[in-house]
Amino acid sequence: MSTLNKQFKLTARPVGNAKRSDFEYLETTIPTATDGEVLVKTLYISLDPAMRGWMNEGKSYIKPVALGEVMRAGTLGEVIASHTPKFKVGQHVVGNWGVQGYAVIGAGNGIDTLYAVDAKLAPLPKYMSLLGMPGMTGYFGLLDVGLPKAGETVVVSGAAGAVGQVVGQVAKIKGCRVVGIAGGRDKCDFVVNELGFDACVDYKSGDLRASLKEAAPKGVDVYFDNVGGDILDVVLGQIRMKARIVICGAISQYNNTTPVKGPANYLSLLVNRARMEGIVVFDWAPRYGEAMREMGGWLATGKLKGREDIVEGIETFPETLNKLFTGENFGKLLIKA
Amino acid sequence: MSTLNKQFKLTARPVGNAKRSDFEYLETTIPTATDGEVLVKTLYISLDPAMRGWMNEGKSYIKPVALGEVMRAGTLGEVIASHTPKFKVGQHVVGNWGVQGYAVIGAGNGIDTLYAVDAKLAPLPKYMSLLGMPGMTGYFGLLDVGLPKAGETVVVSGAAGAVGQVVGQVAKIKGCRVVGIAGGRDKCDFVVNELGFDACVDYKSGDLRASLKEAAPKGVDVYFDNVGGDILDVVLGQIRMKARIVICGAISQYNNTTPVKGPANYLSLLVNRARMEGIVVFDWAPRYGEAMREMGGWLATGKLKGREDIVEGIETFPETLNKLFTGENFGKLLIKA
Numbered sequence: 270m271s272t273l274n275k276q277f278k279l280t281a282r283p284v285g286n287a288k289r290s291d292f293e294y295l296e297t298t299i300p301t302a303t304d305g306e307v308l309v310k311t312l313y314i315s316l317d318p319a320m321r322g323w324m325n326e327g328k329s330y331i332k333p334v335a336l337g338e339v340m341r342a343g344t345l346g347e348v349i350a351s352h353t354p355k356f357k358v359g360q361h362v363v364g365n366w367g368v369q370g371y372a373v374i375g376a377g378n379g380i381d382t383l384y385a386v387d388a389k390l391a392p393l394p395k396y397m398s399l400l401g402m403p404g405m406t407g408y409f410g411l412l413d414v415g416l417p418k419a420g421e422t423v424v425v426s427g428a429a430g431a432v433g434q435v436v437g438q439v440a441k442i443k444g445c446r447v448v449g450i451a452g453g454r455d456k457c458d459f460v461v462n463e464l465g466f467d468a469c470v471d472y473k474s475g476d477l478r479a480s481l482k483e484a485a486p487k488g489v490d491v492y493f494d495n496v497g498g499d500i501l502d503v504v505l506g507q508i509r510m511k512a513r514i515v516i517c518g519a520i521s522q523y524n525n526t527t528p529v530k531g532p533a534n535y536l537s538l539l540v541n542r543a544r545m546e547g548i549v550v551f552d553w554a555p556r557y558g559e560a561m562r563e564m565g566g567w568l569a570t571g572k573l574k575g576r577e578d579i580v581e582g583i584e585t586f587p588e589t590l591n592k593l594f595t596g597e598n599f600g601k602l603l604i605k606a
Numbered sequence: 607m608s609t610l611n612k613q614f615k616l617t618a619r620p621v622g623n624a625k626r627s628d629f630e631y632l633e634t635t636i637p638t639a640t641d642g643e644v645l646v647k648t649l650y651i652s653l654d655p656a657m658r659g660w661m662n663e664g665k666s667y668i669k670p671v672a673l674g675e676v677m678r679a680g681t682l683g684e685v686i687a688s689h690t691p692k693f694k695v696g697q698h699v700v701g702n703w704g705v706q707g708y709a710v711i712g713a714g715n716g717i718d719t720l721y722a723v724d725a726k727l728a729p730l731p732k733y734m735s736l737l738g739m740p741g742m743t744g745y746f747g748l749l750d751v752g753l754p755k756a757g758e759t760v761v762v763s764g765a766a767g768a769v770g771q772v773v774g775q776v777a778k779i780k781g782c783r784v785v786g787i788a789g790g791r792d793k794c795d796f797v798v799n800e801l802g803f804d805a806c807v808d809y810k811s812g813d814l815r816a817s818l819k820e821a822a823p824k825g826v827d828v829y830f831d832n833v834g835g836d837i838l839d840v841v842l843g844q845i846r847m848k849a850r851i852v853i854c855g856a857i858s859q860y861n862n863t864t865p866v867k868g869p870a871n872y873l874s875l876l877v878n879r880a881r882m883e884g885i886v887v888f889d890w891a892p893r894y895g896e897a898m899r900e901m902g903g904w905l906a907t908g909k910l911k912g913r914e915d916i917v918e919g920i921e922t923f924p925e926t927l928n929k930l931f932t933g934e935n936f937g938k939l940l941i942k943a
Contacts, residue, residue, distance in 0.1 A: 330877045502868070516876045531839070531868030539853045539884030540667045547876030 274299050275583040275606075276369040277340045283324050286524045286594060289587040291324070292340065299371045301350075306375035307383075308350035311606040312361075314368055314583065315343035315397045316590050316598075317431070318495075321523040330549045339367040340586070345386070345397055346372075346606075353380070360385050363396055368586050370606050391568060398431050398601035399568055399575045400561055402550055406517060407435030407493075408560045409553040412443075414515045414546050415491040419444030422485045424504055427495030428469060429456035429576070431601035432517060435564075436493045437466045438573050445491070448484045450477075450500060452596045459599075464574055477503050491515070497522045498530050505534035512543040524594055576600030611636050612920040612943075613706040614677045620661050623861045623931060626924040628661070629677065636708045638687075643712035644720075645687035648943040649698075651705055651920065652680035652734045653927050653935075654768070655832075658860040667886045676704040677923070682723070682734055683709075683943075690717070697722050700733055705923050707943050728905060735768050735938035736905055736912045737898055739887055743854060744772030744830075745897045746890040749780075751883050752828040752852045756781030759822045761841055764832030765806060766793035766913070768938035769854060772901075773830045774803045775910050782828070785821045787814075787837060789933045796936070801911055814840050828852070834859045835867050842871035849880040861931055913937030 273296040281291040302308040323334050323341055334341050344367065348360045353375075356362060364383040366372035374380050386396045398404060410432075417423050423440040427433040428449025437447045437460060449460040449469035457469035468484035470477060481489075481503060488509035494501050497519025508514070522529045538545060553560070567573035578600045580589045585604065592598040610633040618628040639645040660671050660678055671678050681704065685697045690712075693699060701720040703709035711717050723733045735741060747769075754760050760777040764770040765786025774784045774797060786797040786806035794806035805821035807814060818826075818840060825846035831838050834856025845851070859866045875882060890897070904910035915937045917926045922941065929935040 328877070497873075516872070518876070519873055522873070529870045529873060531870040531872050533866045533868040535868050535872070535882070536834075536853070536856055536859070536866060536884070538882060539855070539886065540665070542884055542886055542889060544881055544883040545872070545875060546881040547873070547879055549876065549879055552879060 272299065273297065274369055274371045277583070277586050278337055279324060279334045279340050280336060282326055282336070283321075285526050286591055287321060287324060287587060292587060294584065300373040302352050302373045302375075305353050305380075306373050307348050307353060307356050307362075307380070308371065308373050309346040309362060309364070309366065310349045311344055311346045311366070311370050311372070311583070313345040313394060313397055313579075314586075314604040314606060315401065316593060316602040316604060317343065317402070318518050318520045318523060318593050320590065321594070330551075339369050341365060342368050343397060343402055344372075345393055355380070356383070356385065361388055361393060362386065363401065368583065370583055390565065394577045394579065394601070394603055395568065395575065397603055398577055399435060399564055399573060403431030403601055404435050404564055405553060405557055405560055406548070406550040407432045408439055408564060409550065409556070410515050410517055410548045411436045411439055411491070411493055413553070414548055415493055415513050417443050417445045417491050420446075421490035422446045422448065422487055422509075423491040423493065424448045424450065424481070424485060424489045425493040425495070426450040426500050426504075427518075427520065428460045428466065429599060430495060432495055433493075434460070434464060434575050434600070435573075438464055440491070441465055442567065442572060446485070448481070450481070450496075456599060459576065463576070472500055478506070481507055493517060494519070496520050501532050502534045505532055505537045508537055508541050508543050510541050510543070512541055514543065514545040516545060516547040520594065577603055579603045579605050581605050609636065610634065611706055611708045614920070614923050615674055616661060616671045616677050617673060619663055619673070620658075622863050623928055624658060624661060624924060629924060631921065637710045639689050639710045639712075642690050642717075643710050644685050644690060644693050644717070645708060645710050646683040646699060646701070646703065647686045648681055648683045648703070648707050648709070648920070650682040650731060650734055650916075651923075651941040651943060652682075652738065653930060653939040653941060654680065654739070655855050655857045655860060655930050657927065658931070667888075676706050678702060679705050680734060680739055682730055692717070693720070693722065698725055698730060699723065700738065705920065707920055727902065731914045731916065731938070731940055732905065732912065734940055735914055736772060736901055736910060740768030740938055741772050741901055742890060742894055742897055743885070743887040744769045745776055745901060746887065746893070747852050747854055747885045748773045748776055748828070748830055750890070751885055752830055752850050754780050754782050754828050757783075758827035759783045759785065759824055759846075760828040760830070761785045761787065761818070761822060761826045762830040762832070763787040763837050763841075764855075764857065765797045765803065766936060767832060769832055770830075771797070771801060771912050771937070772910075775801055777828070778802050779904065779909060783822070785818070787818070787833075793936060796913065800913070809837055815843070818844055830854060831856070833857050838869050839871045842869055842874045845874055845878050845880050847878050847880070849878055851880065851882040853882060853884040857931060914940055916940045916942050918942050
């Protein structure tokens with residue numbers, strides 16, 4: 270066991286990509302838990318596109334990370350000391366204690382949102398992907414807002430990403446034709462051959478408009494958008510009547526130093542009496558259990574698969590995070606502490 | 607009675623504003639009705655922003671006006687000859703026979719969509735405004751898609767326009783706080799003092815962002831958008847959680863020779879779990895009667911008012927149409943034939 274607590278604190282508001290110089294890297298002594306608290310040792314840190322937004326000042330769906338604060342992140346770890354009957358030493362727990370190797374968690378900083386997971390039911394990284402926030406996002410966003418019906422065409426961007434994998438597979442389970450949009454042949458092959466999507470369009474090669482038309486010849490009923498930008502516009506140009514567009518994210522725009530590119534084709538919503546709606550996964554928190562049970566079942570029977578991209582070492586954090594924005598990651602991106 | 611039929615035929619696809627040179631103006635002989643047909647004399651022609659879109663080639667919610675065809679428009683007239691039991695000479699009828707002084711209407715060109723109206727129940731121009739397409743658009747778009755609840759804040763752009771007048775007054779009847787956005791002090795005064803809106807922001811003077819914040823201090827629950835462009839972006843920046851944005855039109859963009867300006871603030875939909883949805887009034891055709899009855903009642907009891915801007919002479923058509931896009935019209939724009 271390392272005798273030091275590796276931490277990244279946010280020290281500057283990034284302009285464009287987050288850089289190593291926007292953080293302070295510290296190695297401090299491991300803190301001590303007292304009454305009502307647990308000490309957890311980090312095993313995995315979740316890296317998500319939303320983290321870039323949390324670094325910005327200003328109103329959003331969650332308050333920004335304060336300067337000087339440990340960078341916020343979803344985490345999975347092991348309880349190594351406990352002074353509360355809620356958790357036992359040796360238990361695995363999921364929480365949000367951020368980019369650090371150890372944390373003391375009590376009443377003031379999230380013990381209420383900490384929950385135990387069982388390594389015997391699923392490999393631990395699955396609790397940060399299919400059975401974690403990305404899984405919840407894809408499951409509820411698709412089913413509750415996308416409202417896919419059997420036989421409809423569902424398109425998802427960031428198809429090989431943590432959320433995209435779930436969206437596509439759940440849509441297949443619901444009887445839809447599923448078309449992924451991803452960057453590069455490898456990712457496209459993966460979602461078709463491994464995850465069972467019907468088709469996948471590589472936005473990095475050829476004419477996206479023409480390729481999408483070929484892959485979704487009847488047009489798009491549901492579009493689950495993780496990327497924004499030009500891809501959103503191309504899909505808007507190919508929606509069907511009464512289409513539903515789920516705005517989950519816009520990874521192409523998060524590092525902009527210029528204004529966000531709004532969808533020039535938004536009047537396609539009018540022509541097609543279509544709807545565009547934004548989602549934030551936290552709204553379904555009271556129903557996470559329902560999704561965990563259903564997706565856990567699909568995982569156990571092999572109906573639902575997933576791929577994680579696991580990088581070793583907390584000290585790699587700034588560079589590893591940026592893999593999300595360059596598209597270098599392949600699957601749900603995690604740091605193994 | 608004029609012995610000639612004044613007509614405007616579309617002869618070119620306009621670039622930017624529609625110009626007189628995009629049309630051919632004809633004075634032809636008045637046609638003759640035969641079996642199953644009626645001859646109508648035009649009394650009023652409805653001028654609507656959507657007409658600009660109908661002049662463009664390409665897929666939309668309705669097929670474009672063909673080159674060489676009489677320009678499509680909503681119309682109200684008097685039956686002056688009838689060879690069908692469906693209509694009697696002297697009856698007033700509403701239809702879509704376009705920018706011309708007379709038309710013969712039969713099975714092939716719209717007799718099924720012609721309907722009689724009663725000049726004793728409401729002044730004829732009301733059948734092209736409150737009780738016509740603009741009224742139906744405002745009524746169903748607001749109530750069925752905007753879903754306003756008493757106490758919520760409803761904002762409508764183009765507030766003094768044909769649709770905006772209805773949206774604001776219906777929202778008031780439903781117990782909402784109503785804020786208009788209009789161009790110029792006169793229009794703002796009108797919607798507040800005559801129509802009973804709670805406030806109105808003049809987008810041509812001062813800082814729209816600051817003025818809207820003052821007029822809608824709790825934020826915007828429902829936004830009914832007739833204009834698009836920068837105004838849509840400003841409102842998106844001030845929506846509340848679970849806001850509904852009704853996309854009815856985008857008059858600021860219809861004469862663009864550059865690409866449409868997409869709403870750069872669309873990620874506000876995500877932050878606020880809000881929805882943006884497009885509408886086309888024809889979808890409610892089976893329910894027009896329901897709205898006519900309810901709005902007719904409000905009109906009769908003075909709960910619903912409206913203002914028309916009536917210009918004399920079919921021959922003024924191209925210039926009169928452009929008043930919509932410069933904002934020179936004040937109220938529902940009609941030509942009196």
